[in-house]
Amino acid sequence: MSIHPYPDRSDVAGVTAEGAAWLASADPYPRSTLALWRERPEAPLVLPCGTAFDIVNVPAVFGRGLLDRLWEEGPGSGPVAVHRGRTLLFTAPGTARLLPRLLAEEKALEAVGGTAGKTAGEWRGDGAVPPLLCHGRGDAVTVPALRPVPGAGRPASRWLVAPDTLRPWLPGAEAVRWAAVRAARAGASPTVRISIFPPADQGAKVYDVSRRR
Secondary structure (H helix, E strand, O other): OOOEEOOOOOOEEOOOHHHHHHHHOOOOOHHHHHHHHHHOOOOOEEEEOOOOOEEEEEEHHHHHHHHHHHHHOOOOOOOEEEEOOEEEEEEOOOHHHHHHHHHHHHHHHHHHOOOOOOOOOOOOOOOOOOOOEEEOOOOEEEEOOOOOOOOOOOOOEEEEEOOOOOOOOOOOHHHHHHHHHHHHHHHOOOOOOOOOOOOOOOOOOOOOHHHHO
16 A cells, blocks of 8 residues: 655555545445545545444544554554544444443543542643543544645645555454553653654654554
8 A cells, every 4th residue: 555645744645445435335325425525535524433433532642642552562553534633543333332431440440559530631641541532323523535635735634544445454442442541651651752743854654554454
């Protein structure tokens, strides 16, 4: 798979025809979605969750650490997008229902271990997992366009890991819980280095998507 850098070198795009077909399969009328994208590949669309994918929606800074844990220490991820400063992790259907319960159990275990009392609205890197928004059946999300508008600068919605197959591997609730807890603990360490979004003078981080198949 080839991934083409955005002009600012810190994001990647590369939705293939197979990836677009997979995204469209979430819609009750996939042919209409594909027809619209053929006419306007630069247009973001709203798609329902709960069939092809669920979405875990996290603060952008925390999302960086979450993805680094998934790719550097875990199984990788499926598609990942950014929308208006939030990171959208595409996950297996059912994750939105299970993940809040798993994180509540994790928080209870931490309380027993003496780490209760930490709260996070916007993520502060204090070792606590911030509140995550989980979108499943009955919800809908805005997905980025297949292609950026040339010369328009960094779009509000963009792909970090673009869908490229009809059957992408998607992390489930356990994998996301595992990565979120480790990201929160790493964020509390002053020595942690977040590498998914490098400084502007470095090349973009490109993931080996073959790992997730």
